[in-house]
Amino acid sequence: MHNGTKAGVLNKDDITAQLQTQSPITLVDLHKTEKGKDDDYDPFAHRKLAHPTSTLGSFFHLLKSSLGTGLLAMPMAFKSTGLIPGVIGTIFVAVVATHCVHILVNTSRELCRICRIPSLSYTDTCEQAFKQGPKRLRAYSTSVRYFADSAMAGICIGGTSVYVLFIATSLKDILIHFYPSNGYSIPLYCWMLLLPLVLITQIRHLKFLEPFSFFANICLLATFGITCYYIFSDLKDDTDAELAVSVITWPVFLSTAIFAMEGINVVMPVENEMANPKQFLGCPGVLCTTMMLVAALYGTVGIVGYLKYGKQVGDIITLNLPQDEILALSAKIMVAVAVFFTYCLQMYAPMDIIWTRLQGYVPLKLHNLGQIVLRTFSVTITVVLAAAVPDLGLLISLVGAIFFSTLGLLIPVVVQTVHRWERGLGKYKYMLWKNAFLLMFYLLVLLTGCYTSVRDIINTFS
Numbered sequence: 001m002h003n004g005t006k007a008g009v010l011n012k013d014d015i016t017a018q019l020q021t022q023s024p025i026t027l028v029d030l031h032k033t034e035k036g037k038d039d040d041y042d043p044f045a046h047r048k049l050a051h052p053t054s055t056l057g058s059f060f061h062l063l064k065s066s067l068g069t070g071l072l073a074m075p076m077a078f079k080s081t082g083l084i085p086g087v088i089g090t091i092f093v094a095v096v097a098t099h100c101v102h103i104l105v106n107t108s109r110e111l112c113r114i115c116r117i118p119s120l121s122y123t124d125t126c127e128q129a130f131k132q133g134p135k136r137l138r139a140y141s142t143s144v145r146y147f148a149d150s151a152m153a154g155i156c157i158g159g160t161s162v163y164v165l166f167i168a169t170s171l172k173d174i175l176i177h178f179y180p181s182n183g184y185s186i187p188l189y190c191w192m193l194l195l196p197l198v199l200i201t202q203i204r205h206l207k208f209l210e211p212f213s214f215f216a217n218i219c220l221l222a223t224f225g226i227t228c229y230y231i232f233s234d235l236k237d238d239t240d241a242e243l244a245v246s247v248i249t250w251p252v253f254l255s256t257a258i259f260a261m262e263g264i265n266v267v268m269p270v271e272n273e274m275a276n277p278k279q280f281l282g283c284p285g286v287l288c289t290t291m292m293l294v295a296a297l298y299g300t301v302g303i304v305g306y307l308k309y310g311k312q313v314g315d316i317i318t319l320n321l322p323q324d325e326i327l328a329l330s331a332k333i334m335v336a337v338a339v340f341f342t343y344c345l346q347m348y349a350p351m352d353i354i355w356t357r358l359q360g361y362v363p364l365k366l367h368n369l370g371q372i373v374l375r376t377f378s379v380t381i382t383v384v385l386a387a388a389v390p391d392l393g394l395l396i397s398l399v400g401a402i403f404f405s406t407l408g409l410l411i412p413v414v415v416q417t418v419h420r421w422e423r424g425l426g427k428y429k430y431m432l433w434k435n436a437f438l439l440m441f442y443l444l445v446l447l448t449g450c451y452t453s454v455r456d457i458i459n460t461f462s
Contacts, residue, residue, distance in 0.1 A: 043112035044277050047119055052275035055286060061270045062263065062290045067297070068220075069166055069339060070260025072227065072316040074298050075305025076393050077256040079313050082244035086253060086302055093257040094295035096441065097408055101267050101287055104412040105280065107419050108268065119272040122265065123148040126415055133418040151407045155265055156350040157381055158399035162259075163343045164190055164197070164386035165395055166316065170336040177323050187387040194383045200344045201351070201375045209348060212341040219338035223318065226331035230321055231301070231308045240310035251448035252397045252456075258445065259400030261294055262408040315392035351375055391460055394453050401449025409442040 053061065078086035108125040112118065114132055126148040130141035168189035175182050203209055267287075271280045280286045306313055309320045318335055321328035355371055362370040389395045413435045417425075425431040 041113050041116045043109065043118045046117075047272070047277075049273060049275070051273075053270070053273045055274065055276055055279045058270050058274050058280065059286050059290055062267070062286060063293065065263035065266040065270075066261055066290065066294045068260075068342075069163070069316070069335075070256070070396070071224070071298060071301055072318055072335070073256055073260060073393065073396055074302035075231075075309065075313045075317050076315050077253045077260070078241075078302040078306040079311065080245070080249040080252040080256070082242045083303060083306065084243050085245075085250065086306070087299055089250075089253055090257060090295055090299040090302065093254065093261060094291050094298075096438065097258070097261055097264070098287060098291040100408055100412040100438070101264055101291075102281060103416045104264065105267065105271055105287075107412075107416050108271075110419065120268070121272070122268045123152070125268070126411060129415040129419045134421050137418060148407075148411060151403060151411065152265060153350060153354075154403040155399075155407055156346065157378070157385070158403045160343055160346055161382040161385040162392070162395055162399055163339050163346070164193055164382050165390065165392050166339050167193060167336050167343075168386065168390075169316065169392050170318065170332055170339075173319055173323075174329065174332050174336065177329060186390040190383050190387040190390065194380065196340075197343060197379045197383070198376050200340075201347050201379055202372065203344060203348075204352075204371065209345060213345055216338040216341040216345070219334040220342075223331045223335040223338065226327055227317055227321065228301070230328065231305045231317065235304070235308060239307050241306050249452070251401070251445070251452040252393070254445050255397040255400035255405070255449035255453065256393070257298070257400075258404050258408065259396050261291075261298060262400075262404045264408045264412070315396075347375070347378065351378060354378075389457055391457070394457050394460065397449060398453040398457075401446055401453060405442055405445045405449070409438060409445070413438045413442070 074090075081089060104122070104125065107129060108120045111125060111128045111132060112120055115128060120128060123145050127141045127145040130137050130144050165186070168186050171189050172182075172184065172186055175184075270286075271277055274280060274286075282288070301317070305317045305320075309317075312320070314320050318332050321331060323329075351374065355374060358374070359367060359370070386395065389398065417432065417435050420426075420431055
């Protein structure tokens, strides 16, 4: 989802929904009701939405959150596994990501019935799962909320760091066309972006960001179209793409695929804003339909892009587009502009949430200065991280392994297990066995992804 942010473009409705649902709310700490007592409460009937989203609109919101710059990195991911493991891995990651979203939404709905409230955000769901769970775990509910908030912040910082490096890499590739002797390093381009990014993130009102959101959407769509035109045309039979490569590099694929397809951070806002939320789950439902389309699109671009450019495929597929053609150059410029504007959009919601929680500790007369310092500091962190790891593929892999896997795999699995611990784990406790497998998969992605990324970072820049 970067969309890694997971990394798609949010419009006004997306961000507003996040702000509404991610802000801390005061909940009554109800003790567990007797079995069946909460069944008469329908949270859907109590949701009062000023501007509910249609089922089709929710489908496009969720699709947009999963389709971002990560799509351009899929051919590079396929290079890490080969064609056959890449196809299998894409399907597997899509199934796991869909299932984790499914269990999170189901758990949230059950907690809404128990707490008798209309809706819960991602972090509220985590907190209430522990509050309404086993007695010995209730004391950790606040800590779990802080952990979930930290994971959200990690996705924001990590995902936007990928954006900075994405823009810097694209700028270098563009300027080489005009100035072939240009020898500036990518970290230098990252630092050149610091001031423009600090300035644009000082925008604090959504209405001023709407034109940027619209323009970024148009640029991304045009870039994807031009990129597909190049990779689907003139496919050659003498490609050096391999059916399978050494298993040592497979963790890079898993981390990149999770970064690209994971959009769980916007799932709860989308579901909570639906006019008919019953159509979110199920088959065919919004979630299932979206993820099938996402898996098919990511797999297709990954396969064809790898077949087209083979071992020479870049960290992002736009780097392989011709240097001397106006159409290809325009795609590179548009994607850099789109990601630049997407950066400020992705930073808006977390900055607003963080400031809401910090402003009580800052004197009123220093609020304006406090906001400037907070936004400047946050942008500087993303630039420092991008400059420290000036390899787009490695940074995507590292961010995906740590942050996107934690938010998309670990937290939903733990939340469901805690919630169902005393309410029943299914026949033969299948939920426990299934979640144990998912936890092992998370640890595999986390440990191998981090090890491989850090090892390659050391080898590349030592």
